[in-house]
Amino acid sequence: MCVFHACWADGLNHVGSVCQMNTGAILAGRPSLGAWSTYGLGSANQNLPAFVIMTDAAEVVGGPKNWSSGFLPATYQGTQFRNDGTPIFHLKPPEGVSEEQQRSKLDLIAELNRRFASDKVEDTELEARTRSYELAYRMQAAAPEAVDVATESEATRKLYGLDDAVTAKFGANCLLARRLVERGVRFVQLYCGSGSGWDAHSNIEGNHSKMCKISDLPIAGLLADLQARGMLESTLVVWGGEFGRTPFNEKGDGRDHNPWGFTIWMAGGGIRGGQVIGRTDEIGLRGIEGRCHVHDIHATILHLLGLNHTNLTYFHNGRFERPTINDGRIVKEALA
Numbered sequence: 001m002c003v004f005h006a007c008w009a010d011g012l013n014h015v016g017s018v019c020q021m022n023t024g025a026i027l028a029g030r031p032s033l034g035a036w037s038t039y040g041l042g043s044a045n046q047n048l049p050a051f052v053i054m055t056d057a058a059e060v061v062g063g064p065k066n067w068s069s070g071f072l073p074a075t076y077q078g079t080q081f082r083n084d085g086t087p088i089f090h091l092k093p094p095e096g097v098s099e100e101q102q103r104s105k106l107d108l109i110a111e112l113n114r115r116f117a118s119d120k121v122e123d124t125e126l127e128a129r130t131r132s133y134e135l136a137y138r139m140q141a142a143a144p145e146a147v148d149v150a151t152e153s154e155a156t157r158k159l160y161g162l163d164d165a166v167t168a169k170f171g172a173n174c175l176l177a178r179r180l181v182e183r184g185v186r187f188v189q190l191y192c193g194s195g196s197g198w199d200a201h202s203n204i205e206g207n208h209s210k211m212c213k214i215s216d217l218p219i220a221g222l223l224a225d226l227q228a229r230g231m232l233e234s235t236l237v238v239w240g241g242e243f244g245r246t247p248f249n250e251k252g253d254g255r256d257h258n259p260w261g262f263t264i265w266m267a268g269g270g271i272r273g274g275q276v277i278g279r280t281d282e283i284g285l286r287g288i289e290g291r292c293h294v295h296d297i298h299a300t301i302l303h304l305l306g307l308n309h310t311n312l313t314y315f316h317n318g319r320f321e322r323p324t325i326n327d328g329r330i331v332k333e334a335l336a
Contacts, residue, residue: 001267170215238301245262
């Protein structure tokens with residue numbers, strides 16, 4: 001692991017801060033980092049989405065805007081997988097519909113869509129919809145197999161904590177993430193405690209003890225599994241939130257939002273592990289050395305994925321937009 005101890009952001013509340021950690025801005029409308037990555041790299045598979053999101057609890061604060069394609073073509077937006085049953089609603093064809101019937105129906109829909117879209121070349125949502133029909137057809141065989149963790153060994157299931165009710169849900173998502181990456185999914189994003197799970201304005205010891213018990217074993221299992229399979233060198237793992245917690249609180253036994261000096265870590269995928277970058281002041285409130293803004297974090301992630309954040313652009317409203325807007329530096333000391 002490489003631990004970044006002096007990260008900072010611009011938002012103060014959850015909605016804006018989660019949005020910035022995903023898109024680089026506290027206001028909605030910009031593409032998420034996953035969308036930029038798939039726009040720059042393309043897909044490495046034909047039967048699954050390139051960008052997948054999974055949650056373990058309530059709806060993510062801010063919702064789908066956090067994995068939106070923004071002003072990029074709509075085809076680059078993330079796809080949320082469900083935890084139970086088929087990963088996407090209505091993926092399985094109705095009873096009595098043969099593959100030949102379904103193929104003919106999709107071909108007819110595609111032809112009608114092409115005719116309708118012929119004079120609407122700027123409407124990327126039409127193109128994305130056509131592609132989504134075809135992807136859904138191919139996913140009918142690929143997606144159920146990809147999420148079938150029952151085929152994993154008992155030792156692997158235990159490694160991720162699937163044998164314990166406390167760790168089972170997040171552990172299953174971590175295991176699914178590894179299976180999806182094996183099958184060519186470029187960008188997988190997991191949310192742990194996606195509602196108010198870590199928001200310990202009171203009883204921080206009880207809250208964080210509970211959340212760490214849920215998450216620590218599965219994430220350790222994921223790292224160990226990736227390393228054992230020879231995948232860690234080519235898979236970047238990033239762990240963090242939208243901000244940290246203050247060293248004080250008016251209620252006494254909790255902590256408030258701290259965007260001025262918080263911690264994330266990265267492992268694998270070109271990271272030089274075994275080090276700490278940056279430090280906060282003597283009370284742990286503000287970063288004072290080796291500070292890393294969200295744009296710096298994004299620039300570093302994109303670099304490790306093989307993309308230059310200043311050259312990865314898209315022309316929008318008369319301007320060449322890029323993931324890090326007008327800022328961002330690669331944290332070179334983090335690189336192997």
